Amino acid sequence: MRQAKVTEPVWSALLAVHEGEARAPSPDWSAEERAGWDLYAPLAAGAGVGPYFFAQVGQSLDGRVATVSGDASAVSGHEGLCHLHRCRALADAVVIGVRTALADNPRLTVRHARGRDPVRVVLDPRGRLPDTTGLLNDASAHRIIMQSVPRRRPEGVEVITLPARDHVMNPHAIREALLARGLRRVLVEGGGATIAHFLEAGLLDRLHIGVAPLIIGAGPSGLRTAPIERLSQALRPRTSVYGLDTDVIFDCALDASGRASRSTWPTTAEETPAAIAASRA
Ligand SMILES: NC(=O)c1ccc[n+]([C@@H]2O[C@H](COP(=O)([O-])OP(=O)(O)OC[C@H]3O[C@@H](n4cnc5c(N)ncnc54)[C@H](OP(=O)(O)O)[C@@H]3O)[C@@H](O)[C@H]2O)c1
Structure with missing residues (x-):
């Protein structure tokens, strides 16, 4: 495990990369600073690079x-909290499921790092999120709700309507809708069910699992993927491990070999917003 430290020069360089500048790690940096660069550089790559969807989970020793x-x-x-905020700062958009919005009332802003607030996206297929929810009413960033029901939302909140199957919207269609709005670097922040949909559809490029030294005993788990029968079916991503003060970050690269292949979602355009619009025309 490498100890990582994100000092001001390291963070400035990463933000510059995110803005599209060519930067390299400085030879003057310490080993910890270099590890900080290595942890975030894949997320920071900016304009001109392909879409990048990444997720982060902050969980206990027992996975809660x-x-x-x-x-x-x-x-x-x-430091684990700062890590989450760095991930937000390196994203064009942050996506959460409605259960996280209802349970935590998160602001989804960048406060524990320097950087811009990402666009906020809530997946709320049944229209359960109250209009009074804080993240909908803070206009410091663009807000998007993806839903399957015809429900009006507060002024200034963009609504994207997608069909759902058993209340689940096709993650490929969600991705395409975000890309169509120029949102190419996307943080899927949780909770476990939302991340699992993207992971099982093979749409995550990277997954950060932060483990903090506490035992909760029971409660929602960080990832809620479908059960498997045999360990041979388990995902085994290429993983690097970083220490961030008290927390440990497992940095999982989900390239083609590490991606899930259990998805039953069509990857064709049949359920994408463009295809739906065309079929209605
Ligand atoms: N520590 C962390 O890193 C972290 C981060 C985030 C959240 N959390 C915790 O996680 C818990 C909530 O997680 P969770 O797994 O229960 O729920 P969740 O992922 O926050 O939300 C799941 C719900 O979002 C909607 N949704 C998500 N993906 C969808 C899709 N592809 N299509 C349609 N709808 C979709 C569905 O809404 P409907 O239910 O209306 O169908 C689904 O049931 C909370 O306790 C929260 O505190 C922890």
Whole structure:
């Protein structure tokens, strides 16, 4: 495991890369600073590079992200929280499921790192999120709701309507809708069900699992993928491990060999917004 440190010069260089500048790690940096660069450089690559979807989970030693009663306020340590905010700052958009929006009321802004707030996207197929929810009413960033029901949303919130199968919208269609709006670097922030849909559809390029030294015992788990019967079916991503103060980040590269192949979603254009619009024309 490499200890990672994100100092101001390292973060400035990463933000510059995110803005499209060519930068390389400095030979003057310490080993910890170089590890900080290596952890975030794949997320930072900017304009001119292909789409990049990544997810991050902050969980306990026993794989929980909250208590049974829903307390998720301090699972990660301080550096783990900074890590989440760095991931937000390196994303054009951040995607969450409606259960996270309802349980945590997250702001989805960048406060524990320097950087711009990403576009906020909530997946709410049944239209359950109240109009009064904070992240919908803070206009400091563009807000998008993806839903399957005809429900009006507060002024300024963009609504994208997608069909759902058993209340689940095709992750490929979600991805295409984001790309069509120029949102190419996307953080899937949670919760476990939302990340699992993208992972099982083979749409994640990278997954960061942050483990903090606490044991919760019961509660929602960080990843809620479908059960498998044999370990030979398990995903085995190429993984690098970084220490961030009290937390440990497992940096999983989900290239072609590490991607899930269990998806039953069509990857053709048949359920994409463009195809739906064409079929209605
Ligand atoms: N520590 C962390 O890193 C972290 C981060 C985020 C959240 N959390 C915790 O995670 C828990 C919530 O996670 P969760 O797994 O229960 O739920 P979730 O992923 O937040 O939300 C799942 C819901 O979002 C909607 N959704 C997600 N993907 C969809 C898709 N492709 N198509 C249609 N709808 C989609 C569905 O809404 P419907 O239910 O309406 O069908 C689904 O049931 C909370 O306790 C929260 O505190 C922890």
